[in-house]
Amino acid sequence: MAYTLETIAKLAGVSRSTVSRVLNEQPYVREDVRERVWAVVRQVGYQPRAAARSLVTNRTQVIGLLIPEAVSTIFTQPYFSLLIGGITEACNRHRYQLMLSLFSHRSEQESHYRRVIRSGYLDGVIVASWHEEDPLVPRLLEDGVPFVSVSRPDDTRINYVDVDNADGARMATEHLLRQGHRSVGTITGPLTMAPGRDRLAGYRQALAGRGLSVDEDLVARGDFTEEGGRAAMRSLLPHKPTAIFAASDTMAFGALQMLKDAGLAVPGDVALVGFDDLPLASIVEPPLTTVRQPIGRLGGTAVEVLLSLLEASNDGADSVQRVVLPTELIVRASCGSPIH
Amino acid sequence: MAYTLETIAKLAGVSRSTVSRVLNEQPYVREDVRERVWAVVRQVGYQPRAAARSLVTNRTQVIGLLIPEAVSTIFTQPYFSLLIGGITEACNRHRYQLMLSLFSHRSEQESHYRRVIRSGYLDGVIVASWHEEDPLVPRLLEDGVPFVSVSRPDDTRINYVDVDNADGARMATEHLLRQGHRSVGTITGPLTMAPGRDRLAGYRQALAGRGLSVDEDLVARGDFTEEGGRAAMRSLLPHKPTAIFAASDTMAFGALQMLKDAGLAVPGDVALVGFDDLPLASIVEPPLTTVRQPIGRLGGTAVEVLLSLLEASNDGADSVQRVVLPTELIVRASCGSPIH
DNA sequence: TTGTAAGCGTTATCAT
DNA sequence: ATGATAACGCTTACAA
Numbered sequence: 001m002a003y004t005l006e007t008i009a010k011l012a013g014v015s016r017s018t019v020s021r022v023l024n025e026q027p028y029v030r031e032d033v034r035e036r037v038w039a040v041v042r043q044v045g046y047q048p049r050a051a052a053r054s055l056v057t058n059r060t061q062v063i064g065l066l067i068p069e070a071v072s073t074i075f076t077q078p079y080f081s082l083l084i085g086g087i088t089e090a091c092n093r094h095r096y097q098l099m100l101s102l103f104s105h106r107s108e109q110e111s112h113y114r115r116v117i118r119s120g121y122l123d124g125v126i127v128a129s130w131h132e133e134d135p136l137v138p139r140l141l142e143d144g145v146p147f148v149s150v151s152r153p154d155d156t157r158i159n160y161v162d163v164d165n166a167d168g169a170r171m172a173t174e175h176l177l178r179q180g181h182r183s184v185g186t187i188t189g190p191l192t193m194a195p196g197r198d199r200l201a202g203y204r205q206a207l208a209g210r211g212l213s214v215d216e217d218l219v220a221r222g223d224f225t226e227e228g229g230r231a232a233m234r235s236l237l238p239h240k241p242t243a244i245f246a247a248s249d250t251m252a253f254g255a256l257q258m259l260k261d262a263g264l265a266v267p268g269d270v271a272l273v274g275f276d277d278l279p280l281a282s283i284v285e286p287p288l289t290t291v292r293q294p295i296g297r298l299g300g301t302a303v304e305v306l307l308s309l310l311e312a313s314n315d316g317a318d319s320v321q322r323v324v325l326p327t328e329l330i331v332r333a334s335c336g337s338p339i340h
Numbered sequence: 341m342a343y344t345l346e347t348i349a350k351l352a353g354v355s356r357s358t359v360s361r362v363l364n365e366q367p368y369v370r371e372d373v374r375e376r377v378w379a380v381v382r383q384v385g386y387q388p389r390a391a392a393r394s395l396v397t398n399r400t401q402v403i404g405l406l407i408p409e410a411v412s413t414i415f416t417q418p419y420f421s422l423l424i425g426g427i428t429e430a431c432n433r434h435r436y437q438l439m440l441s442l443f444s445h446r447s448e449q450e451s452h453y454r455r456v457i458r459s460g461y462l463d464g465v466i467v468a469s470w471h472e473e474d475p476l477v478p479r480l481l482e483d484g485v486p487f488v489s490v491s492r493p494d495d496t497r498i499n500y501v502d503v504d505n506a507d508g509a510r511m512a513t514e515h516l517l518r519q520g521h522r523s524v525g526t527i528t529g530p531l532t533m534a535p536g537r538d539r540l541a542g543y544r545q546a547l548a549g550r551g552l553s554v555d556e557d558l559v560a561r562g563d564f565t566e567e568g569g570r571a572a573m574r575s576l577l578p579h580k581p582t583a584i585f586a587a588s589d590t591m592a593f594g595a596l597q598m599l600k601d602a603g604l605a606v607p608g609d610v611a612l613v614g615f616d617d618l619p620l621a622s623i624v625e626p627p628l629t630t631v632r633q634p635i636g637r638l639g640g641t642a643v644e645v646l647l648s649l650l651e652a653s654n655d656g657a658d659s660v661q662r663v664v665l666p667t668e669l670i671v672r673a674s675c676g677s678p679i680h
Numbered sequence: 681t682t683g684t685a686a687g688c689g690t691t692a693t694c695a696t
Numbered sequence: 697a698t699g700a701t702a703a704c705g706c707t708t709a710c711a712a
Contacts, residue, residue: 004689015699020691028697047458051400052689054391055704062439062461071432075425076619081415088442089411097456099402100440102428116437118387121402257623279416283597285625344705355683360707368681392705396688 003046012040023048054120062097063306064122068136069129071104073225077250078278079295083128083150086299094307096123109136117145124306126150126299131192146309148302148321152194159309161301161323165195168291168327169202169245170209172273175289175329176243177210179336181271185218185241187232187251196224199247199275215239222251229254237262242270243335249274249281249290256284256334267336277330287332294325301325343386352380363388394460402437403646404462408476409469411444413565417590418618419635423468423490426639434647436463449476457485464646466490466639471532486649488642488661492534499649501641501663505535508631508667509542509585510549512613515629515669516583517550519676521611525558525581527572527591536564539587539615555579562591569594577602582610583675589614589621589630596624596674607676617670627672634665641665 005016012019014033021029022037029037040046054060065087067074074080084100091098101116103109113136116122124146130137132154140147141157149160176184186203189196200219207214217239220232229251236244237258246252252274259266266272266286274281277292305321312318345356352359354373361369362377369377380386394400405427407414414420424440431438441456443449453476456462464486470477472494480487481497489500516524526543529536540559547554557579560572569591576584577598586592592614599606606612606626614621617632645661652658 005691006689016690017692017699017701018697021698024691030697033697045454045458047454049395049689050459050461051391051394052704053691055389055395055689055706056691058704060391071425071429075418075421078415078418078421081418081421084440085411085415088440089444092411092442092444092448092452095451095455097461098440100424100428100438102432104429104432108432111435112432114385114387115435118385119390121390121437253623280620283593345707346705356706357684357708358682361682364707370681373681389705392688393707394688395690395705396707398688 003044005048008037008040008044008046011044012037058120060097060121060123061095062099062122063091063303064099064101064116064125066125066127066136067102067129068106068109068127068131068134069102071102074102074129076226077224078280079224079248079250079276080128082278082295083299086296086301087126087303088299089296090300090303094303096303096307113139118143124148124310126302126306129193131190132194133192146306146313148306148309150298150302152198152322152324154194157320159305159321161298161305161325162195163293163298163325163327165198165327166202166205168275168293168329169199169247170206171202171327171329172245172275172289172291173203173206174209175331176245176271176273176335177206177212179243179271181243182212183215183218183239183241184243184245185215185220185236185239187220187222187229187236187244187246187255189247189251190223191221196247203245222247222254224248224250226250226254226257230258233258243272244270245273245275247275249276249278249288252288252290252334253280253284256288267334271335273335281330282332286334289332289335290330292328292330298325343384345388348377348380348384348386351384352377398460400437400461400463401435402439402462403431403643404439404441404456404465406465406467406476407442407469408446408449408467408471408474409442411442414442414469416566417564418620419588419590419616420468422618422635423639426636426641427466427643428639429636430640430643434643436643436647453479458483464488464650466642466646469533471530472534473532486646486653488645488649490638490642492538492662492664494534497660499645499661501638501645501665502535503633503638503665503667505538505667506542506545508615508633508669509539509587510546511542511667511669512585512615512629512631513543513546514549515671516585516611516613516675517546517552519583519611521583522552523555523558523579523581524583524585525560525576525579527560527562527569527576527584527586527595529587529591530563531561536587543585562587564588564590566590566594566597570598573598583612584610585613585615587615589616589618589628592628592630592674593620593624596628607674611675613675621670622672626674629672629675630670632668632670638665 128150152162188200222228222232233255274290277290281288468490492502528540562568562572573595614630617630621628
């Protein structure tokens with residue numbers, strides 16, 4: 001039932017090696033032989049065993065997507081869906097497979113790491129949404145596993161793709177300032193993640209650019225989740241901001257709910273700008289002004305960078321790759337009309 | 341650098357087979373030897389090569405999730421996120437890996453099938469969101485690949501897990517009828533998918549149960565997407581339904597937008613009920629009455645059924661497994677207050 | 681209880 | 697241009 005190279009070889013009247021050559025599109029096979037072999041292969045629907053092949057080539061044609069975050073957190077945030085979509089599409093294009101590795105608990109991570117990474121299942125890895133203190137990334141580095149991060153890390157040895165978070169945040173905040181707002185608050189992401197820090201930095205830059213000092217009471221820390229956005233907004237209310245830059249749409253949605261619950265109108269009482277431009281951003285009431293980041297493209301680019309890394313590791317070349325994609329301010333109703 | 345069984349064997353002063361026995365928790369190894377081996381294994385951080393192991397065991401500890409639908413379609417529907425979440429969690433629990441296989445184009449499917457399924461990458465497969473005319477499933481059946489569908493198929497040889505779609509739709513429609521509505525329309529899913537057909541059947545049952553005949557003008561065909569919901573709703577407007585049962589929340593959201601655009605109030609002018617209970621259902625304005633299906637659990641159960649299949653294929657047992665989970669009507673504001 | 685040796689299905693090296 | 701044959705790293709009879 002299960003065909004092997006040997007079977008095909010016999011049927012085609014050649015040797016194993018010749019079949020292997022044909023299958024791998026290698027030269028030095030006579031044209032008619034090549035065709036004869038292909039004919040047999042197609043006829044019986046032969047497909048080489050990946051395990052056998054990988055045992056000798058040390059390649060699996062599989063890359064992993066590691067997201068060291070609770071499963072529930074991940075899939076309530078459309079960000080990840082879009083990211084995975086982009087990654088998947090790129091994988092298909094390059095005929096690579098994608099292994100999805102999400103850990104609910106930190107404790108799973110260790111056993112997972114051994115089982116999956118070290119057992120040679122994967123040619124390389126894309127790491128998304130990791131915190132600086134996570135032991136995973138240093139370990140990948142140490143073990144020499146080819147990987148790319150989808151956010152800018154502090155460590156300069158790490159390959160990454162990211163958007164210009166600070167710049168996006170700056171644009172968003174400047175837009176609010178241009179509308180005449182002077183009491184602009186922000187809901188930050190987790191400051192253990194570079195995007196969280198960078199977007200906060202962009203917010204500060206915008207204020208500094210106008211010669212304004214940052215009122216630390218107007219800086220509330222969130223965690224990129226909707227619930228976090230609600231909580232942060234609640235803590236900001238007493239300080240009466242007239243505008244808020246939330247470091248993610250999801251947090252902005254939470255803030256929006258909180259504002260509604262508090263009887264405040266958006267943008268009438270408080271203007272609101274998010275970050276991401278999730279599909280939902282244009283649907284909520286009022287539609288959310290936000291900083292669009294090309295999340296899908298981010299994922300696709302990560303794949304491409306990773307594959308180029310795998311290529312390079314064949315040659316021995318070995319320079320760090322960094323890709324930064326631009327963001328774009330999408331103005332909708334939630335920030336009020338321009339006052340200039 | 342890369343340790344093998346041989347290395348460990350030497351370091352521990354035993355043979356390859358003994359190390360293998362220890363690693364696989366087999367009996368007939370002296371306790372002190374066992375400990376000596378483990379010590380070495382841990383010390384050098386040895387991890388068996390998956391490919392080598394799989395070459396001889398014919399097992400990979402990897403299952404695949406196949407979704408033969410455009411990537412973009414998939415990830416704009418939270419249904420899939422929740423499903424994948426449930427699957428992932430179950431995989432982690434059982435120490436299996438998950439390979440994500442989504443095809444954008446039908447043409448990719450064929451090459452994908454060969455590369456991934458037939459090359460022995462996977463022990464088994466979960467298939468979600470497939471249409472009856474899709475050649476994929478018959479092919480899996482023919483090739484004897486262990487798989488479970490996450491929707492009820494027509495073919496009785498297929499293992500599946502699903503919710504009771506007809507029952508859920510019946511509950512939803514009956515609820516609308518109980519409120520006094522007599523002009524109840526429906527937006528169906530694709531009728532090439534069992535859930536689409538079953539939910540329509542449930543709608544008809546409910547009407548029949550009240551001795552009402554179905555006005556076919558009030559049955560509009562959708563495709564489970566938001567855009568499809570909008571379009572279907574638009575086609576229903578001329579027939580002036582006072583209530584709509586949409587076969588998915590996502591379509592209900594689309595319908596909701598269409599109704600708003602048409603200047604109709606929900607539930608004032610038209611009552612609306614969905615199906616799924618996505619997180620968003622409770623957030624939209626007005627909050628959506630809907631039929632809750634335990635999507636995550638559906639995914640987890642699919643994994644469990646699949647693994648039991650893999651077990652069984654060792655023994656030779658081989659009966660079709662079917663699991664049907666219950667649904668629950670969640671009443672919110674979008675269907676108006678009960679009139680009884 | 682332990683070790684020896686024969687595969688598993690490929691690729692890769694060497695002859696021819 | 698083609699065919700033996702030796703790896704690759706593991707499991708699993710079979711012997712001891």
